[in-house]
Amino acid sequence: MRVNTSHPSAFITLITSCQPRVFSSSGFTNIDLSKPIEEETLPDYLAERYYPVHIGEIYNSRYQVVTKLGFGSSSTVWLCxxxxxKCYITLKVHVRSRRPIxxxxxxxxxxxxxxxxGGEKCVRLVHDSFQVQGPHGVHQCLLYQPAGVDISDFMHYLPEGALPEYLLRPAMRIVLVALDYLHQAKVVHTDIQPNNILLGVDDVSILAEMEEDEIPNPVPRKQLQDRIIYTSCSMPLTNGEPVLSDLGEARFSKEKQCGLIMPSVYRAPEVMLGMSWDYKVDIWAAWTLFEQGHLFKNKSLESTSDHAHRFAEMVSLLGPPPLENLVPIPDQSLEGRESQLEGGEKGIFLQFIRKVLRWLPEERPTALELLSDEWLRGSEY
Structure with a gap:
């Protein structure tokens, strides 16, 4: 599979030579083989799922790996x-899969x-794609315009751990422009979170510096029998405008959908409650994009109790939800459901039932109190 694109040099810095570089095979720190690092530290890590990328390796006869930029549960990311x-580009090598991305x-x-x-400039699309055959299966490789650190990492550099207003306002505008572009195109991102908002690279010379630094100062690594696990190179801070990235969980959506989406800590209430959802789920995550900490303290949604606590937090912050957000409300009444009685007898019976059917246990009468109810006493008194 391929993505047809125009010449990339308009947005990616040029390199000085089209000849492959020779990278150091010595002079680096060897990490203890018994110490898990990088993707090995992930809970579901299996070595055979990951393609064994090597710095200096050339992919698709043109993309030479320069250094490692990061890792995740579904891929590793490299500067190439x-x-x-004659330019730089970011390569994401997915874990093995035969499914289209x-x-x-x-x-x-x-x-x-x-x-x-206008919003198309604010969304980081796949620039090109190809496949590689690994030792244990096929791996999809995606190429992107290089970008800087994500908003989450950027906030860690700030004194308050959150974006000040003079940065928050323009950043929020850019993200909303990107979302408006996607939503008008009937695409729902479904994974809006700080890790998916990246700073742009305005000073393109930093990419060349990262390449040049890898020659005399190769990154530490762990050399295993069947692969090398490289440590990621820290991306310097950049001043470029943010871009919305990672459409890996995005959906085409011309009408409301059902089903579980979004990481639990960012999940919109309609998704949490099993209701139908639309593009407005992308708007829900605005708080956690730019504020310090998560809006809700209860991060897990693995059990019924977790859902109840999260729902209670939502009510405490937002007030009682509309009834339709709880469950669809049937068009019915106690009067309609009672079919055995008529007239006044039916009325006093329903008064009795309404005493019994109370939401709060403390509002329900005791057995002794019910014994004196008008309907229960009947005509004997």
Whole structure:
């Protein structure tokens, strides 16, 4: 599968040579083999799921790996030199899978939209894609415009651990422009979180510096029998405008949908409650994008109790929800459900039932109190 793209040099810094570089095979720190590092520290890590990328390796006859940028449960990420266009580009190597990557399909679709919106510049689309055959299966490789640190990491550098207003306001505008672009295209991101908002790279020379530094100062690594686990290189802070990234969980959505989406800590109430949802789930996560800490203290939603606590937190902050947010309300009444009695007898019976059917246990009468109820006493008195 391929993504048709124009010449990338308009947005990616040029490199000085189209010739492959020779990277150091010595002079680095060897990490203890018994110590888990990088992707090995993930709870579900299985070595055979990951492609064994090597710094200096060339993919698709043109993309040479320069250094490692990061890792996750579904991929590792690398800075590469595009030897054909003489530029830098980011390579994401997915864990093995024969399934098409939805992000490629969505990027293809968005590129076909002819209307100029402006938000297309605020969304990081897949630039190109190809497959590699690994020791244990096929791996999808996606290429992107290089970007800087995510908003979450950026906030850690700030004194208050949150964006000040003068940064928050323009950043929020850019994210909303990006979301408006996606929503008008009938695409729902479904995974809006700080890790998916990246700073742009305005000073392109930092990428060349990262490459040059890898030659005399190769990153520490762990050399295993079948692979090398490299440590990630820290991306310097950049001043570029934010971009919305990672369409890996995005959906085409022309109407409301059902089903579980979003990481639990960012989950909108309609998703948590099993209701239908639409593009407005992307708006729900605005707080956690730019504020210090999570809005809700109860982060897990693994049990019924967790859902109850999260719902209680929502009510405490937002007030009581609309009834339709709890469950669909049937069109019925106690009067309609009672079919055995008529007239006044029915009325006093329903008074009795309404005493019994109270939400709060403390509002329900005792057995002794019910014994004196008018309907229960009947005509004997």
């Amino acid at each position: 030199r595009d030897l054909y266009h 939805p992000e490629v399909e969505i990027s293809n679709y968005l590129r076909t939209i002819q209307d100029v919106h």
